[in-house]
Amino acid sequence: MAERIEGRKVLWIAGPDRVAFLQGLVTNDVRRIAQGPVYAALLTAQGKYLADFFLMPGGPADPEAILLDVAEPLADGLLRRLALYRLRADVTIEPTDLPVHRGFPPLNGSPLPDGAWPDPRDAALGWRAVGLTALPDGPTPDYDRARVALLVPDTGTDLVPDDSYILEFGFERLHGVDFRKGCYVGQEVTARMKHKAELRRGLFAVALDGQASPGARIETADGKEAGRLGTVAGDRGLALLRIDRAGGALSAGGAGVRVLAAPAAAQG
Numbered sequence: 001m002a003e004r005i006e007g008r009k010v011l012w013i014a015g016p017d018r019v020a021f022l023q024g025l026v027t028n029d030v031r032r033i034a035q036g037p038v039y040a041a042l043l044t045a046q047g048k049y050l051a052d053f054f055l056m057p058g059g060p061a062d063p064e065a066i067l068l069d070v071a072e073p074l075a076d077g078l079l080r081r082l083a084l085y086r087l088r089a090d091v092t093i094e095p096t097d098l099p100v101h102r103g104f105p106p107l108n109g110s111p112l113p114d115g116a117w118p119d120p121r122d123a124a125l126g127w128r129a130v131g132l133t134a135l136p137d138g139p140t141p142d143y144d145r146a147r148v149a150l151l152v153p154d155t156g157t158d159l160v161p162d163d164s165y166i167l168e169f170g171f172e173r174l175h176g177v178d179f180r181k182g183c184y185v186g187q188e189v190t191a192r193m194k195h196k197a198e199l200r201r202g203l204f205a206v207a208l209d210g211q212a213s214p215g216a217r218i219e220t221a222d223g224k225e226a227g228r229l230g231t232v233a234g235d236r237g238l239a240l241l242r243i244d245r246a247g248g249a250l251s252a253g254g255a256g257v258r259v260l261a262a263p264a265a266a267q268g
Helices: 018-023 029-035 072-086 143-150 189-194
Strands: 002-004 008-014 038-043 049-057 065-071 092-093 099-105 125-131 202-210 217-220 225-233 236-242 250-252 255-261
Touching: 002 125, 008 018, 008 072, 018 029, 018 065, 029 038, 029 049, 038 072, 049 072, 065 072, 072 092, 072 217, 143 225, 143 236
Parallel strands: none
Antiparallel strands: 002 099, 008 065, 008 092, 038 049, 049 065, 099 125, 202 236, 202 255, 217 225, 217 250, 225 236, 250 255
């Protein structure tokens, strides 16, 4: 029950300063990589999302390296930005051709494939691995529908560079941000949103009655903008909605939109 994830790029990061270098840039505590993969993001100085990615140990073949698994459309820009921040750090950053795979744990309780790790965002999403050569057999599950049920956003479809704020997309719940690790790019704005502001928008799971495409504007019954549709998986989807406008009748184009699950910020 596994598949190669198309559209991913793996960067190889090595050198004595690799952990300290990333620690000062990304939203999560890179030191945790000693225990397994770390999900994190790089932000602008204004706290807006630029890229999200998985940081994985290099493994027995390359224990002094970190592998960064990122969506391919964002890889070149991320590589340039990391090179800009590198300055005098003793770090080497290079693109690779390593494949990325994912799968769901076998129902019979068999162990994960060698080199695979539970998805650090939510273990219910199964496992991820970089560089596998042998894959377990079996049908591939509907991954997008699983993401929708678990309120896990997708790079590019839900998370939009230079526009999204990670707390609106549940990064704290998805173990993608650490508020105790110290400074990183965009930390001040993110911390202020966490401690001093009430989020006005959040990621919701929705049911769709009719056809609608990712990116469609969502409106209230009286035509006010309520948000934007992201991932669509059959008659289910994810939507970034204004919390104060998520309670009534909604539509996206000709499709009805009904909220199924709300983020913690909208509950209560």
